[in-house]
Amino acid sequence: MKIRKAVVALAVLGLISNAAWPLTQDDVAKLGQDLTPAGAEKAGSKDGSIPAFGGESKPLSGWSYGKLREDYWKYKSEKPLFVIDASNVDKYADKLTPGQVQMLKQVKGYTMPVYPAHRECTLPNVVEENTKEGALKSAIAKDGWSLESATLPSVPFPIPQTGIQVMWNWLMRYQGVAAEWPDGYTVVSPRPGTSQSIVTRWNQLVYYPWAKKGQHTPEDDQGLQNGFYYLYTEPAALAGQGTMQRYYFSKDTDTYYYFTGQRRVRRLPAYAYDAPLIGYENQYPADISFVFYGNPDRFDWKLVGKKEVYVPYDGFAMQRFNTKLDAAMGPNFINADMRRYELHRVWEIEGTVKSGVRHSTPKKTLYVDEDSWLVAVGDDYDAQGKIWKAKENYITPEWEIGACSTSASVYNDLISGRYVFDETIVGTGKDLKFYPPxxxxxxLNNQYFTGENLSAISDR
Structure with missing residues (x-):
């Protein structure tokens, strides 16, 4: 038993990368005891900078959907403990990612305000129960990347042993049965020396069939992992164009695109991975959405270990749908008053492109929050091994589903000097909407997310 504990300790410290051992009932029994039901360490850090697990975040009395969430958050009045900038970045570098360090040193005026940490990302009871029940049953297929078995909705691998297991915990993040952006923006900052941004407006619906009531497996619903609908509403050149995608547990994504000029739907099998999305001057590859999105099969994923990192958290400011978009954005980065960082424990996984496979990003590193299994930060590397993009998700409790989600994403390109502000409702006047089971x-059904339906709803 002492040997086993030593192996676990080494894995947590990052001294081994992909040690695999069969989980036992004793391991699973720790869920809800020393570990949270999702697999995080319940205890805080020894110095108190990371608190013990706090349980579910709940709004102050009077909140209902459509009201500004930040106004009903009990920690709204908190002030930063300190601010990290170019002058003191080396002092905090051991708790920053390489991309964060590069941003602070390279981008003039960029800062990271650090606030007290709160650990209030939870899961509904049924997800916790499925996690414990299915922990010994979940399995990656022989292909090394697809999810072969799991009891869903759940955290398939609450005590992960490999990088691909952590990846599937992220891909199976609980968001209710659907998440909708009734109105949203994606903005690409101007080229250096110019003043013209790319601004698109859209609405979006993501459907998770495995989150319906009851227990589900990856084989249910024809193996559908999620259905994705996206409709451009601005600018005029893109308005009316739309995408319908079907992501699967074990096969390639089906993508259908409606072109207004042709008044027809075309299948776009290559509109995935690093393919540039239409309308963004090659600044937005498909799999950069939410820091990482889509099939993970082009990379070998290594579990580096667990570490403490200052990550975007409690990002209620990113759901200020009543704030003007321009007020949130600076010329080179999102304004600091929109960004909140806290110290949390994260799982670090490293993806390197498989031999014989093409991808414009040879290596990706993701930092996954231990409590929510949401990707908080990601660093992309170029072919020379230099930091290319520093990416962030703003993790935020969403009270109606009893879980956390990402309220916006930012992708900073340290080579071009531009950044993408994505999945944001700032300035839209409408909040994110989550659909419980x-x-x-x-x-909210499989038939809606088809090429035939895209044609039908686009021709209206």
Whole structure:
């Protein structure tokens, strides 16, 4: 038993990368005891900078959907403990990612305000129960990347042993049965020396069939992992164009695109991975959404270990739908008053492109929050091994689903000097909407997310 504990300790410290051992009932019994039901360490850090697990975040009395969430958050009045900038970055470098360090040193005026940490990302009871019940059953297929078995909705691998297991915990993040952006923006900052941004406006719906009531497996619903619908509303050159995608547990994504000029839907099998999305001057590859999105099969994923990192957290400011978009954005980065960082424990995984496979980003490193299994930060490297992009998700409790989500994303390109502000509702006047299981919206079914339906709803 002492040997086993030593192996676990080494894995947590990052001294081994992909040690694999069969989980036992004793391991699973720790869920809800020393570990949270999702697999995080319940205890705080020895110095108190990371608190013990705090349980579910709940709004102050009076909140309902449509009201500004930040106004009902009990920690709204907190002030930064300190601010990290170019002058003191070396002092905090051991708790920063390489991309964060590069941003602070390279981008003039960039700062990271650090606030007290709160650990209030939880999961509904049914997800916790499925996690414990299915922990010994979850398995990666022989292909090394697809999810072969799991009891869903759940955290498939609450005590991960490999990088691909951590990846699937992220891909299986609980968001209710659907998440909707009734109105949203994606903005690409101007080229250096110019003043013209790229601004698109859109609405978006993501459907998770495995989060419906009851227990599900990756084989259910024809192996559908999620359905994705995206419709451009601005600018005029893109308005009316739309995408319908079907992501699967074990095969390539089906992508359908409606072109307004042709008034027809085309299948775009290559519109994935590092393919540039239409309308963004090659600044937005498909799999950069939410820091990492889509099939993970082009990379070998190594589990580096667990570490403490200052990450974007409690990002209620990113859901200020009543704030003007321009007020949130500076010429070179998102304004500091929109960004909040806290010290949290994260799992670090490293993806390197498989031999014989093409991808414009040879290496990606992701930092995954231990409590929510949401990717908090990601660093992309170029072919010379230099930091190319420093990416962030703003992790935020979403009270109606009893779990956390990402309220916006930012992708900073340290080579071009531009950044992408993505998945944001700032300035739209409308909040993100989450659908708990049992929601009656008629769109929440497999048939809605098809090429045939894209044609039908686009021709209206």
């Amino acid at each position: 049992g929601s009656s919206d008629p769109r």
